[in-house]
Amino acid sequence: METIKSYLDSMFRGLPLTDKVIKAKSELLQMMEDKYTELIKEGKSENEAVGEVISNFGNLDELAKTLGIEDILYSNKQDKINRHKLSFEEVNKYIEAKFKAIRLTTIAISLCIMCFIPPILAHSANFGDRYGVLGMFVMLGIAIALFIVVPNTMEQWKYIKHEPCAIDSVTIDQLKERKSAFITTYSIKYSLGVLLCVLCFVPAVFLDSFENEFINNLEGAFFFIFISVGVYLIVTSIKMKKIYDHLININNATEFKAPKKSDSYKNPNLKSIMSIYWSVVLCIYLCISFLTFRWDISWLIWPVAGVGKIILKAMNGEEV
Numbered sequence: 001m002e003t004i005k006s007y008l009d010s011m012f013r014g015l016p017l018t019d020k021v022i023k024a025k026s027e028l029l030q031m032m033e034d035k036y037t038e039l040i041k042e043g044k045s046e047n048e049a050v051g052e053v054i055s056n057f058g059n060l061d062e063l064a065k066t067l068g069i070e071d072i073l074y075s076n077k078q079d080k081i082n083r084h085k086l087s088f089e090e091v092n093k094y095i096e097a098k099f100k101a102i103r104l105t106t107i108a109i110s111l112c113i114m115c116f117i118p119p120i121l122a123h124s125a126n127f128g129d130r131y132g133v134l135g136m137f138v139m140l141g142i143a144i145a146l147f148i149v150v151p152n153t154m155e156q157w158k159y160i161k162h163e164p165c166a167i168d169s170v171t172i173d174q175l176k177e178r179k180s181a182f183i184t185t186y187s188i189k190y191s192l193g194v195l196l197c198v199l200c201f202v203p204a205v206f207l208d209s210f211e212n213e214f215i216n217n218l219e220g221a222f223f224f225i226f227i228s229v230g231v232y233l234i235v236t237s238i239k240m241k242k243i244y245d246h247l248i249n250i251n252n253a254t255e256f257k258a259p260k261k262s263d264s265y266k267n268p269n270l271k272s273i274m275s276i277y278w279s280v281v282l283c284i285y286l287c288i289s290f291l292t293f294r295w296d297i298s299w300l301i302w303p304v305a306g307v308g309k310i311i312l313k314a315m316n317g318e319e320v
Contacts, residue, residue, distance in 0.1 A: 003050050004032050011060050015069075016251040017169050024067035032057050083166035084159065086250075091171055094157050095243060101150050102239045108146035109235065110228035112283050115139040117221045124217035140283055147276040166251050179244040186237045193233030200226035270316045274309075281305040 008029055015021050032053050039049035057063065064070040086094075118135025122128060159165070167175070203222035207215050281301065289298040 004036060004053055005029070007054055007058065008032065011058070017166065017172060018252055021069055022169050024069045027067060028057060028063065083164040083251075086160070086165050086167050086171075088168075088171045088174075091167060091175070091247060094160060095247070097154065097157060098243050099240060101154050102236055102243075104146050104150045106232050106235045106239075108143040108150075110232045111139045111143040111146075113228040113231060114224050115143070115283070115287065117224050120217060120220045120224075136287060140280075140287070143283075144276065144280055147279065148272040151275060152272060160250075167247065172248060172251070175244060175248050179241070179248065182240065182244065186241050189233045189237035193230040193235075193237065196226045196230030196233070200230070267316045270312065273312070277309060278305075 008025065011028075012021065012025050035056060036049050036053050039052055040046070044052070115136045118139065119129065119132035122132025122135070200223050203226070204219035207219050207222070210216060285298060285301045288301065289295050292298065
């Protein structure tokens with residue numbers, strides 16, 4: 001039987017480890033075992049039984065249609081993809097790094113949303129508007145730093161996104177189990193995030209009944225808190241689920257994303273800055289517009305930012 005199993009492994013070597021292929025391999029093994037047992041009962045020797053089993057079931061081209069893998073076998077012969085084999089430890093480290101990056105990036109997004117809270121609180125408490133503006137830019141600074149640093153931490157894993165990779169069936173099964181366990185967390189986080197976004201106006205309705213001016217001014221603060229927490233829960237749950245989906249189906253992938261054009265920057269620091277450049281400009285535009293309410297002139301930030309980008313690229317020897 002070990003000879004039959006070894007031969008079966010060689011037959012399926014090189015095929016993608018999809019559910020369909022794994023099922024076909026299991027079915028063919030059962031067919032071989034049944035035939036082997038039948039031949040032994042008929043009085044055949046072990047070597048004779050093995051030889052006849054391989055003779056009857058050893059041609060995968062003839063059995064592909066019966067096993068339902070004709071399309072996969074044909075595709076595999078037409079386009080052989082040399083895949084990087086990911087180990088169990090490699091997959092776990094990637095998931096850990098990716099989850100951390102997702103959390104930090106989403107925290108940065110939440111900070112951008114909540115950066116309006118310090119000016120609101122400072123104004124409400126008559127603490128001095130300059131301190132509110134200072135708090136806003138501190139939060140924006142932390143967010144921008146995270147936007148720059150986090151992508152750099154994932155550089156070592158970019159081959160999983162841009163190159164053909166493969167994962168063995170045992171690791172795939174474990175990933176499916178982990179995804180099943182995560183689905184409950186995903187559903188709770190996603191639902192709670194949507195609920196917070198929907199209910200973001202409730203604090204305003206409740207606090208509006210108070211006559212205290214400070215409490216009334218907290219309406220805006222609670223609005224941004226609800227939105228930022230809701231966005232954090234929604235984005236992290238969706239992104240984390242996508243990681244599991246991507247890894248589970250990685251053996252089926254035939255098209256791979258080419259690195260973005262921003263990856264061609266020679267200066268790594270400039271590359272990081274340019275990856276978030278327009279996001280930062282948008283944050284600055286919104287902050288200035290909401291603080292001054294001079295929407296009639298705040299739009300000038302955009303052409304100035306366009307010129308600034310050209311100057312930055314030219315100063316660093318990049319093509320303009």
